[in-house]
Amino acid sequence: MNQVLDPVQANAAYEIVVENLRRALLLGRFLPGEKLPPERELALQLQVSRTTLREALRVLEGEGLIQSKRGATGGIVVQSPHMSHHEFVEFLSRRMHDLKQLYEYRSIIETATARLAATNRSERDLENLSAIVEKMHALVAGETLDDPALVVAKFLAADAEFHAAIGTASGNPHLSQAIEDIRASKFLPIGAVFSKMDPKANEGHAELLKAIRDQKPDLAATIMYNHVNGTLAAIRELVASGPQKG
Amino acid sequence: MNQVLDPVQANAAYEIVVENLRRALLLGRFLPGEKLPPERELALQLQVSRTTLREALRVLEGEGLIQSKRGATGGIVVQSPHMSHHEFVEFLSRRMHDLKQLYEYRSIIETATARLAATNRSERDLENLSAIVEKMHALVAGETLDDPALVVAKFLAADAEFHAAIGTASGNPHLSQAIEDIRASKFLPIGAVFSKMDPKANEGHAELLKAIRDQKPDLAATIMYNHVNGTLAAIRELVASGPQKG
Amino acid sequence: MNQVLDPVQANAAYEIVVENLRRALLLGRFLPGEKLPPERELALQLQVSRTTLREALRVLEGEGLIQSKRGATGGIVVQSPHMSHHEFVEFLSRRMHDLKQLYEYRSIIETATARLAATNRSERDLENLSAIVEKMHALVAGETLDDPALVVAKFLAADAEFHAAIGTASGNPHLSQAIEDIRASKFLPIGAVFSKMDPKANEGHAELLKAIRDQKPDLAATIMYNHVNGTLAAIRELVASGPQKG
Amino acid sequence: MNQVLDPVQANAAYEIVVENLRRALLLGRFLPGEKLPPERELALQLQVSRTTLREALRVLEGEGLIQSKRGATGGIVVQSPHMSHHEFVEFLSRRMHDLKQLYEYRSIIETATARLAATNRSERDLENLSAIVEKMHALVAGETLDDPALVVAKFLAADAEFHAAIGTASGNPHLSQAIEDIRASKFLPIGAVFSKMDPKANEGHAELLKAIRDQKPDLAATIMYNHVNGTLAAIRELVASGPQKG
């Protein structure tokens, strides 16, 4: 009868808000340079008082994720995370061991999800996925017209959306949740590998969509497996070559 | 950008404690007539102050689930019987949809984990697993000597330990965490299916241990797959047959 | 441990601006009929937004001290005359006790500063001091050519500059700061005693400069002591004679 | 007319509270290990809301000056600043230039104050000063009975009180203010020179009291001058000898 009960930990409301917002930011729900909704509206959405919300915003501001400006044209601006290439490579190489385990896990989760999605996807799911793939295609094509960093940020947000949509298509909320968890709280630098857009980056997505549309579970699983492990390979390469340049 | 953020709700600590205890009681984790651990120990386990714990106990006493008696022979006595078989079946059938999804997820996670464990297990892991399997064997053998409900409870604890140990053997902490989450934080009556011990319940474990010891990943995965889905099948059967009896 | 801490009172920014401007007006820093600097420049000088400045101006307009006129020839016109001689004397006599203490303090600070300056002054310091003394001399000489009130205002500014320069020459920033504090943040009508220029007003300065140049600490201290206490004596006289005229 | 007006800076109420409290702590008004008054009472004394007070407390907690504990026996506990001897010497030698200027200033202020006090002191002032000197005497005598660090802290607090009382006796609030400013916001390590009590530390105080009681301004000034410069000499010695030991 020893220690049968889980310890309780009552999180302060503002801490929950911090996590909520941080997750949204890391998932790219708000892009760098964009403004968050006004404090008063955010407080409403999150069902907390403005004071509590602001407590959370102060934490995020301390982390450098957002910045507040006052005045009529002011607001809460999402900051772009600004790691230099060198710092980024350092960061990756220090966490290489963790990353390998995380990608092993991710590979399991997302491969199984793709397989299920190929079976269970609805027409609605296919439409969603198509729309996202097209959006990413447009981003890759129109890259030169815009701030490259912003394009990458948008691409990452769309990528997150794509994988989340496959989670939805699988019909299993636990898988959706796991995919989001991997990306947000555990796995910051997915795809941040690209300092500029890689034309191939989007190819896997289109193939995957096709396999899911054609309801070929094994094919979908294989593509996803290669997709995920391809990203890991890219990270490995970056780490291997990085120190020489940095 | 409308309403992208989930409302936050900060639970009072004592409410979390109430839920924690109520679930333990409903699952028969504490049997009727038994005494709960002393308040001071419960408070310690739950990492809350005794005041907060007592707040929670008062609620449960109001619901008639427990009763406090003072004095040397006193204590917190579990008052009402835990869920009756009928109620339990009802409960399961109401949550059948959730359970199917959860077992689908569990199947993915644990199958992959078993496969990895068969590759990565250390001698230390094998010793752990052996010890647990033997403990379960002894429980099944000695069943008649004791209160059956108590034996089931002990068996469930050992089962959880077994699956956790496979997670450890896999070497991937994300999988370990997922296995624990599935079992602990999501209400999962794994094995509570058995009102009395099923001799076969332990067979899968021994086979699985052998496959892991022999480093046969595919075999381990297959056994685990059947094991998990066997449990789900048992639940389905219970639900199918239950209403007729109830 | 009772009531050891002073109550805090946070002044609104616009209130501080009001006091700032009102004091400048009452001291005749801006003469009746003159225009204040444009709002944009005032806002810049005061380090507040134009909105806040306008808030303050509205208050002063309500008190009849200024009046705003729009248009190309418009501006903020100082409306009411600054303190009359009578009011000024009244004001001084009401604060006579404070002034004695302040001059006692000033005497200590500035005497010690002059002594140090005579030891530590650099060539650079001497040049500065000479330039200021000459400027004041020119003002006294050219007095008749201009609005007397304006000359007084200019003389006061130069006087402040002179004492500040001695602070700098002393080499001790704490003394410089104290001199500035005495003059600026505590309402101090040093020299505002003179409604018209007193030819002797500048004599002390030249002597002081000589003592500092010749590195005669005790002489410099003595001159400064007499200079400061001479001003206090002039104020006393004014207060003594004032009520009879008023 | 350029830049005639001082920039306005509206301090947030909580910042003023921070300074207020920090000054009280540095002046030794609250001793290490002691508890501050309860938040609700502090808020009352400071005339701010509890929220604002807590904002300030959080800052001070961040600086390590205080620590909050909850519960009936809880409270806001004053932390003892814990610089090692080595760090302390380092700190002093880095700030030696500043310290010399500060002591020059302090010497001027406190010498003049002592002189005035010898003239203006009331019977009430003498009683205060006697009481403080006796308190310090008792501290030096009873040193062994208590935590040495605490004795030093108490001695420092009493020392601050003594010099403040001379300021009061001088009758000039500007001097009182300057003495407090020097000690609190500008001059942390007065007397912290002593890691254990120096029997001579109190001698100067008794002599000074006698000179003030006997109304001998010049003697009082001389004693104070030697007292202040003696402290500076002690610091110099410490810095000179410290690095060898450290």
Place this chain on the structure above:
DNA sequence: GTGGTCTAGACCACA
């Protein structure tokens, strides 16, 4: 009876 947190509402400074 302490500190910890949250709330609803208000006013302010700002662009």
Place this chain on the structure above:
DNA sequence: GTGGTCTAGACCACT
């Protein structure tokens, strides 16, 4: 019409 600050009051968790 934005963020920045303050308030008064309430309830909670704790020792």
